[in-house]
Amino acid sequence: MRENIHPEYHKVVFMDTNSGFKFLTGSTKTSNETITWEDGNIYPLLKVEVTSDTHPFYTGVQKFAERGGRADRFMQKYNMKNK
Numbered sequence: 001m002r003e004n005i006h007p008e009y010h011k012v013v014f015m016d017t018n019s020g021f022k023f024l025t026g027s028t029k030t031s032n033e034t035i036t037w038e039d040g041n042i043y044p045l046l047k048v049e050v051t052s053d054t055h056p057f058y059t060g061v062q063k064f065a066e067r068g069g070r071a072d073r074f075m076q077k078y079n080m081k082n083k
Contacts, residue, residue: 012044013037014051021053 007028013035015022024037031044074080 016051
């Protein structure tokens with residue numbers, strides 16, 4: 001590899017903001033927030049909205065599948081019947 005062209009690769013903790021699930025992995029991303037991991041070391045903390053813990057592809061569960069579309073929700077909200 002050429003010198004001084006690659007970003008620094010280090011350990012970081014990713015946290016799913018929906019479930020609180022955390023995992024330690026390597027990344028080139030950085031953060032001002034830190035967290036003390038289970039091994040006692042301090043790592044940068046990166047908050048993400050979707051991880052394998054909450055994504056339907058990995059969990060096999062789709063959380064909002066029964067909500068219906070916009071029109072259905074509008075009709076239900078204003079107690080109207082579909083014609």
